[in-house]
Amino acid sequence: MQNNANEMAVFNTAIYVRLSKEDIVAAQSGRESNSITNQKQLVLDFLKDKPEFNIVSIRIDDGYTGTNFDRPAFQRMLNDIKAGRINCVVVKDLSRFGREYINSGKYIHRLFPVLGVRLIAINDNIDTITRDESSEFSITLKNLMNDNYSRDISVKVRSQLQVKRKHGDFICPFAPYGYQKCEGNHNRIEPDPYAATVVQDIFNWKIQGMTNNGIAIRLAESGILAPLEYKRHKGEPLFSGFKMKERCEWTAQAVARILTNPIYIGTLRQGLRRRPNYKIKKSIPTEENEWVVIHDAHEPVVTKRTFYLAQKALLIDTRAAPRATTVYPLSGLLECGECGNAVTRSTINNGYKLYSYFRCSVRTKEDRCELKQVPEAQVEAAVLQLLQEHISAVVELDRCLSEIQQVPYQKINVAKCEQRREKLAAEIARYRDLKASLYEDMKEGLISKTDFCDIRGQYDARIADALIAQEQIDRELSIYLSGEQSPNNWMKTFTEHRGLKSLTRAVVLECIEKVVIHKDEKLEIIFEHSEDYARLVSSLQEYAARGILGEAM
Template sequence: MIAIYARQSVDRADSISIEQQIELCRYETRGEPFRTYIDRGYSGKNTNRPEFMQMMNDIREGLIKTVIVYKLDRISRSILDFSNMIELFGKRNVKFISATEKFDTSSPMGNAMLNICIVFAQLERETIQKRVADAYYSRSRRSFYMGGNIPYGFRKVPTVIEGVHTSMYEPVTEEARVVERIFEMYSQPCTSYGDIIDEINRLGIQKRGKPWVRQRIREILCNPIYVKADLDVYDFFKEHGAEAVDPPSDYIGENGCYCYKKRSEKKKSLSDLEGEQIVLAPHKGIVCSSVWLKCREKCMGRKQMIPSQKAKNSWLCGKIKCGECGCALIAKEYDEGRRRYLRCSNRLDSKNCKGAGTLYTDDVERLVGNEIREKLTMFGKLSYHEQDIRNNERIRLESELAETDKEIESLIDKVADSDAALYRYINERIAALDTRKNEIAQRIGKLMCSKDFSIDETDCHLDLWEELSFDDKRQVADILIGGIYATSEKIIIQWRI
């Protein structure tokens, strides 16, 4: 069967359409039956394209003997991807035809010409990518609107800057009053994010139909788009390592500021201004500089409240969730650890859940521990031979875990320079790697949990539960339990096995 492959990343008047590509390729079929594979809205810089991947699977299954494209860059703009594709075509005796470039892959010269053309296709892609990045950088320094979510308190309106049609922000009166109130409250020394949320909820105010949470409050307080920037604000940014693009004389206490990361910068915390690019915006600010500076400095002096990444106060953390809303239960200690409770994180964060009721950490740990011991009755003895196999398996898994971490870090480094298609692929790949990483970690935990038991000890495991360390109990819980949903009325345990 003949395959016609067509791709178009962006539908523009000056680009050849999918239909035109297919019509030009149809001539090369010489009247023989064919199947079309079409990818709309996908870049040629990688192979993460559904119809392309389906075509390659059909080639591997021997269903396709000829592939026709309108032009070489329709099927690939990556040297590595193209080389792998041509190698597969050779193994499966698949003929490759470019309708406009007339390549013959049956000869060494034809293959050489193909490789030369793909080098220039990749060069063109990289040149376009750099040109787009340079244009973005240049426009951002001239106060042009650069897209993104419209901040609370503003609407977007058209404007003209330096003869160029663009957009700018304009304050929305009702939302701007809420923003002013947030800054006024937080500028007081003893006011917290939670206090602000309580007050806003009492007034029945939502953030464009959504409930307020601490992260949204923090984003507002850290955003220079709201400040009426004067020389004090200019000095603040300079003192904290930011690059102020506009001269000090332009900071007259009226305009807000845009904050951009440098092209080489990775994602940083909201409080870190080192290397940030500050540009005066064309819109009027909402908050006076003295109040904004008080709030900004207060934000820099405290850490953001986020859930702990590792269980500390209870070996149940990370497994146990609120039976009302499904959010994580956090182990809180009071009176220097003499009183221990499990509290709903959603309730603590935004008051959007009534909470799971009064849950004493010790009581819940005791109950779940008894259920785990009951579940452990299904396990038998382990021999030394089995233990050796487990140790070898653990070493292999630890090596795979390190490689997975390395690949995730490499993908994260590429996010800043990616386009929409590559960004989507990176997200999907990282999600898959993260799932695999969790599977490996659980397997390692299971192997480590049994490493200290000998033949004479394994039949006593039911009596050893209370003697296990905090980390050992947490690992056993990870192995056996998928999730726990708790309220003061009932506790539901979802077992893995």
């Protein structure tokens, strides 16, 4: 019996050490942090002269929070306990075991006693084998204090991170593909010389008409590493919200994430997701008005114009033919002039050659639109001719502008801006007055509550639109008054294409908003910057009426 008693006095022990995420870089590089080493040494020194403890395992969670127990080493230790291989756990203090009050209490007060597991927290002077009311209270109090500490730290960290976001600091643990962290300041990013050129190619290929899947195929065939593989190649820490494969490949989704990220034009968006509190690991989306957006926060990889054209290409319907990696020049830009629906491209084989034509998508599906099919070659030839004529007209406008005296030109533009602004101000005042009278109308029974809400919403929308228009006019005014002529920089969109010989996807995206096909095969083209064009023609006509154009010429 004495021998059995001695055997029972030996505890199969697991040493558990943990450090939070601030040491994650050391963990990812394969090195243990000094704090982990110190914790281990403290526990080993404590057990050194105590033969009743048989050290079975040392479990380490480096870079894991104590506010939950979803930690790999802790879970392995728990499996050992449930399998009967461990009946004693030793930690430096209770905060290493966990900082979450409820679940820490569940393990210490309920699960461990049922399984016959002894817990020793050295610096807290706690050993559950000598459990009494005083020690129970001490454990509960320390768990509460550890929980409260986590909450306070969480609040302080969130506040500090928000300040850094508003200051324009980059606070993510890793730079997005195409960028790298600056060597002297890890809160700033700069273009990665190699990956930035890949990003530029992705944007250019999209504008030239390639599909996202086509771009992914081309990148893979060119031997260009996917973003996560590139990080592996550079030896950087890997973090991903997506399930990681043994080898990551380029996908259409990965291409789309790059094409839609404004970080490539220097715009830093942070705070898009948040955790409800420090105990919940899963993050949730934040409202857009809560995002922290800093423009020109770092060096862009692509121009704003390139980014805009890529977004336009993504927004319009650009479904490619089966197995095709590019779309046709006019894909997604054609509209039926009879019913307003999309016009699609179809191809038939008449036995000798392929014949491509455009027809209304409604007619194709339901045969109820009057627009008949129109040959693709005919449409493209007409669009090219009309675009060439419009480019010539813009080139002529540019020539006239260069000959106009700048002072009267500036005065007339300022006067026209002020007239437009006054008109908008009157419109805003009118809708505000109408909105103010709505409540009285509802009280008197002239309109229902439902009508009141609907009409008020309409007035609010019109006021908001007018305020946005006013802001645009204010920007134009500041440019005119500063003597710059950048409001007419849009003309370069067309003048750069003088001498155009053929339609390409890039030219179409840059110059054309949409093409409307009518049943008499007449084409109507809405060009980009059509409002700017009309405003400039109106100004030149006014110059001519005042004799300014003649004086300049």
